[in-house]
Amino acid sequence: MELFEEKERLEELDKKYIWHPFTQMKDWLGQKPLIITEGRDCFLKDISGRWYLDGVSSMWVNIHGHRKKELDDAVKEQIDLIAHSTMLGLSNVPAIRLAGKLMKAVNASLGPSLNKLFYSDNGSTAVEVGLKMAFQYWQHKGVTGKNSFLSLKNAYHGDTIGAVSVGGIDIFHRAFGPLLFKTYRAASPYCYRCEYEKTRPGCGFECLNGMEEILKAHSEEIAALIIEPLIQAAGGMIVSPAGYLRGVRDLCTKYGVLMIADEVATGFGRTGRMFACEHESVLPDILCLSKGITGGYLPMAVTVAKEEIYDAFLGEFGELKTFFHGHSYTGNPLASAAASACLDVFEREKTIENLGPKIEMLKAWLHEVSRLPHAGDARNMGLMAGVELVRDKGTKEPYAYAEKAGWKVALRAREDGVLIRPLGNVVVLMPPLSISMENMRRMLDVIGNAIASDTG
């Protein structure tokens, strides 16, 4: 049966059986679902044959575009050999090759000290692994009492219970409060809505001072700090001020707390460098990567640790120092092949070196958009951007959640052929890095018009 003829049947089946993530299903059931059948470059085609620009890289994963020949070929070649075998007690060729290439990329960006890589399969698991490694590291070192973590308000690190414990987005995380482990929370470096503005006006890096107060009082209880470097993505594309990340690193060193950089969203060029930590020459103790790692083709994640963390887990079999953690699809050969090809394309096409003009175009557009009456703040880090809509620009009064201000803009943009997904009142833009200048212009025009017409 032709797909188009099957359309109604598929819509019916979707509504009958599928529970979509981060979706109020009552709303979903009342709408016609957009069903994707095909992708090419930075475009997605729906079941009715209409093409849309993929303005959020299919949930921040796509890097070099859809149907990228090199990635297609790598997966096809690998599937003729083997689709999956376990990493528990075995290894496989694509995962080993990828480890070599990935460590080269990490070391080129952040220096030579991060060199032990643990595979898993999504951003949340990369974070869970990082938290557990940090926690158990101190046990192996004979340090007791480090039973807690330090994270940031507005942080998002994934949806598993460990990741939620270090999360700081109230509407996502509140319901699970009673299940979560103890975490200290420092202020978010959210300059537009600075927590300290009223009590201590003028930026004296009060958010860092607040963090230091927590560390001074509690570092003996804190195994690690976890942070999204430079930009809190799901929290609303909150860009930290220059020097903040370096300050966080220095505090971790000063107070003997490990630093976990969650680069699940920022990794692989999104911020204009391979990894966000590179912008401030920061070396974390543990690095979490996922999303763009396979260019948006297949699920995969890695947690990279410094040698001394890995070494602490070495011991005799009976000593039980083993890191008892692993997932069925760890180091999947198909995903590894896609990820290797993705890194090759970065090198061959000089993906990062070519981002400059696109970032400049985005910045100029944000500057223009920020003049609109309900655009409170317009910010970016590389090709990650957000426009925060407010009811009142003078008082910064936000729109109520139920007003769906961000969604209204997204739906308008969809009518004009651009797919985006907002974060509350923040209109998010995160196109594939491979987007052409022409398509970038088109995306910005459509979203700009949608903001202007939907917010007056």
Ligand SMILES: Cc1ncc(COP(=O)(O)O)c(C=O)c1O
């Ligand atoms: C910074 C960060 N960490 C972790 C995650 C979780 O990744 P996943 O959805 O693959 O579990 C996300 C997802 O958006 C993220 O932005």
